[in-house]
Amino acid sequence: MPISAYIKETMSNKSAGVIRKMFEEGLKLKAQYGEDNVFDFSLGNPDLDPPEKVTDALKKCAADESKNIHGYMPNAGYKFCRDAMAKKTSLEQGVEISGDCVVMAVGAAGALNAVFKAVLNPGDNVIVPSPFFTEYRHYVKNYQGELIEVPAAADCSIDTEAIKNSLNEKTAAVLINSPNNPTGRVYSQANIEQLCKVLEEHGNKCGRKPYLILDEPYRAIVYDGTKVPAAFPLYDSSVVVTSFAKNISIPGERIGYVCVNPACPDKDDFVSAVIFCTRVLGFVNAPALFQRVVAESYDAPCDYSLYKKRRDELMEILDEAGIKHLVPEGAFYMWCKAPDCFNNDDMAFCDYLKKYMILGAPGSSFGGKGWFRLAYCVSEKTILNSRKAFIQAMNDLK
Amino acid sequence: MPISAYIKETMSNKSAGVIRKMFEEGLKLKAQYGEDNVFDFSLGNPDLDPPEKVTDALKKCAADESKNIHGYMPNAGYKFCRDAMAKKTSLEQGVEISGDCVVMAVGAAGALNAVFKAVLNPGDNVIVPSPFFTEYRHYVKNYQGELIEVPAAADCSIDTEAIKNSLNEKTAAVLINSPNNPTGRVYSQANIEQLCKVLEEHGNKCGRKPYLILDEPYRAIVYDGTKVPAAFPLYDSSVVVTSFAKNISIPGERIGYVCVNPACPDKDDFVSAVIFCTRVLGFVNAPALFQRVVAESYDAPCDYSLYKKRRDELMEILDEAGIKHLVPEGAFYMWCKAPDCFNNDDMAFCDYLKKYMILGAPGSSFGGKGWFRLAYCVSEKTILNSRKAFIQAMNDLK
Missing domain, CATH: 3.90.1150.10 (Aspartate Aminotransferase, domain 1)
Structure with missing residues (x-):
């Protein structure tokens, strides 16, 4: 065997x-x-x-002995937690978001796997500017997808012309990660606008609009006044996947979420599919205790x-x-x-x-x-x- | 899209x-x-x-502010936790087991997914006595496997003759769950011995020995002096997948493990593959805090x-x-x-x-x-x- x-x-x-x-x-x-x-x-x-607000929330939540506090909850996560994440993402993306756009996940890696399983048909491709976080290869391959690596520009910004030339009718998604691992690059507003324009045009032309997946666990960690632009107002078929691994230093606890753009035409189907995939991939739900912790402390000053x-x-x-x-x-x-x-x-x-x-x-x-x-x-x-x-x-x- | x-x-x-x-x-x-x-x-x-020992351990672990306590650890889990789970499984299975046979997992569902991804080639099958836990269908399908449902005997014990007739060269594993969800049946020692004999004979004949996967989250929950037999001494290619969801009532926290029989001929490959699959499926690792909690309190009296x-x-x-x-x-x-x-x-x-x-x-x-x-x-x-x-x-x- x-x-x-x-x-x-x-x-x-x-x-x-x-x-x-x-x-x-x-x-x-x-x-x-x-x-x-x-x-x-x-x-x-x-x-x-x-941050202290996080460790205080952890101590408080760990001491809570209410009935069923470590039990199952709906696969999407606690409502209060989804609402909190929606509030956080509203601030980041500059659009009003409600909790039903959010699915709690086992870290950003778990979030990406649930999303890829939800959207990929066998043979579909996902386009990523390279260099990129090495695990993406596996995540896409897990669902019989193909990761298409499109070299970034010399300054490691997105080469939107090259992306445009790589899009085809099999493209289910374009995946970007900003601030970027491994380059530390933050894509500019103009760069994101150009990318969204390319995706919009491709969608109109080919009839299949790729999802724009925004992998943003480093969003808060920026230097010298750099700002991470919002993509939700620019492109409706967009999704944030993220976690609390990096910004509040709890990568071992596996807590993150998926938040779909409320303007996404397929929003309800998409959310149902991500919940379903979270369940059947065996994540079942994001860890209960840390859902409580981040709902209370996601806005901790860092x-x-x-x-x-x-x-x-x-x-x-x-x-x-x-x-x-x-x-x-x-x-x-x-x-x-x-x-x-x-x-x-x-x-x-x-x-x-x-x-x-x-x-x-x-x-x-x-x-x-x-x-x-x-x-x-x-x-x-x-x-x-x-x-x-x-x-x-x-x-x-x- | x-x-x-x-x-x-x-x-x-x-x-x-x-x-x-x-x-x-x-x-x-x-x-x-x-x-x-x-x-x-x-x-x-x-x-x-x-149990109180569990909630006490939780409070203690949550108060621990040591450096990196919520950080990444090796994908297989903390060594001290793997060692503790090996000790627990040794007592249950009656054979000496070391921590390197254990991979910590995101619940038994996460454990099963990692194991199926590790062992299934597309088109392979997994045999399960039916009725069975409904999610198995998805877990096997996730890796292009086929779940073969073999009706249990009238008393819901394993119909080993029917299993024998269903085994073929595409059979990667036989999956049993005892105490059983949904029937409450605990397979007897004689029933398990007969099953192991059937698997051994099939392996010898066809050259491919199926893994026997023991899904045991309910092992401790038995009535009227019923005992759950050990399969490790009877069949070397066996694996326990389990969690702390049911025995200590923390299903929302997603903590479980895989433990392979130390006598398994493929042990090292198997463990490496399960670690790899835990990583690439996006689990990355079992939640850090609850690894600490169960390492301290797995033997809590219940x-x-x-x-x-x-x-x-x-x-x-x-x-x-x-x-x-x-x-x-x-x-x-x-x-x-x-x-x-x-x-x-x-x-x-x-x-x-x-x-x-x-x-x-x-x-x-x-x-x-x-x-x-x-x-x-x-x-x-x-x-x-x-x-x-x-x-x-x-x-x-x-």
Whole structure:
């Protein structure tokens, strides 16, 4: 009784799960060499503590012993929680949204899976600007869909002309992630407007309007006054999928949601389908306790200035070491170029960095060959201590 | 941009999600007519409070503000939690098990989905004695598998001869659920031994040994000294999937696990595949907080005598009303026969009962045409108050 042939093959692919492998290797290295001697930039596991309002809400909800408080609720989630998420998304998207547009989910990953299962027919495609969050490949493939990677512009904004040329009658959705993982890019208002125009025109022409899926777990984490534009007012067939993993630092708790544009022509069908898929995929519902927690504390004041400080410190180190990188406008990822002497072999360069106890994620797994990602949601100490290692690693190349 | 054609079709099937629809209808009816006037036996949403050891552990874990306590951990779960689940399963299965046989999951439903994705090739089949938990259909279909329903014996034990005749080279797994939902049957030691013998012989003959998947969320809930036999010592290619939903009444929190038999020839591949599938299906990991909670409190003493009392009270009422039923040996479901005058139309009878404010689940959705399921994990008051309604409903048929 061997395991599934497809899973066996996928798992044997060297780049499959390379980030998670790095993370688990990092845990082992830290145990072996000490926390301070390993510079683990592999995973987007936020280092900031959850805000006090969140931990207070958690303590309060955990102490609540009302009847059935940990029981099943409707698969879509508690009504009060859906209403709270609608209120939050209304503020972000600038349109009035009611709770019946929201389905609570097991993190943004669970949300994306429920959405893809809901909308994809076998053979349909999903278009994503590349580089992109590496797990999208699996999420789309889970439902016999095809992920079409469309290279971003040189500045990592969306190349809307290239998207336009890739759209076809099999396109079920275009998926964007802003602030972006792995590039830190925040797509501008003009860029989003142009994308929506392209989608609208394609829909009119081909009769099938793709959903615009907005994967926004990093929406709140922006720097230097950057703003994440709203897409709901621009394109009706749009959907937000998001989580509380990154903005309030609780990725292990698996709490997120789907919110469909109230103007979406298929709104009711879409919501019913996402609820159904949440159920039959075995999520059943988002964890009950954390639904209560986020309903009470989603508007907790957060201070991301520490991430900005770390970003600036890391940029200074990379500049000193001679590693080229983008300037992140949001999220907590630095998108860096492997040195020329590695001939775009980012896997080899990440292996090389490992010798200096630096763990980064190879760009190939994000569809960004020749690049690598450093997640700087780590302690300031890790960043400052990594200076010598980066400089030594680059000097040894000379 | 309509939703997926398959999802649309599946959702339009009247029996799809009928139990969940009943549950949600029950919530509305209760809001309208008052809690005391609706007899909602639709869903296995446990009425007992979680044991004190569990709620104490929850409060303690929620108050823990250690660094990264809500962060990502390895996709398989915390090591200490996997070790605790291994210890628990060792006691249940009577064989020594280590933590590396365990993968933490988002409830038993999440566990089953990860396992099916891990083992099913498109076109493979999974054999289940029917009646069976209705969601299995979707879980197997999610991975292009086929669920083969093999009618149980008249007493709802496993008809091992019928299973034998259904096994073929496409059989990836046989799935059993004991104590059983919806029948309350606990398979005997002899029944399990016979099944394992059949599987072993089939494996030897055809060269493909099916996994025996033991779905055991009700293992602890048994009556009258009934024991749930261990299958690990009898068949090496066996796997437990389970959760803490039913035994400690926290179904909304989505915490469960997969534990593979340490003697399984494919053990390492199997565990890696389940971890991988947990990740790529978007579960990512079982909720962090409840991993801590169950690691501390999985052995909480539980008293199920209240369920036994309710079982007995409900049986008395049904006997008085003239509704035939099985005597449940475990779990908290009563498997009842629709009156003859309904000609095996259990949907029609459940609709009829609704007029008397009684909500039950039609047997057809469990593959048990002509029967219906009453979940008696409800308050004693609900059961006692339902007496008049059952008797009236049956009298009005005369």
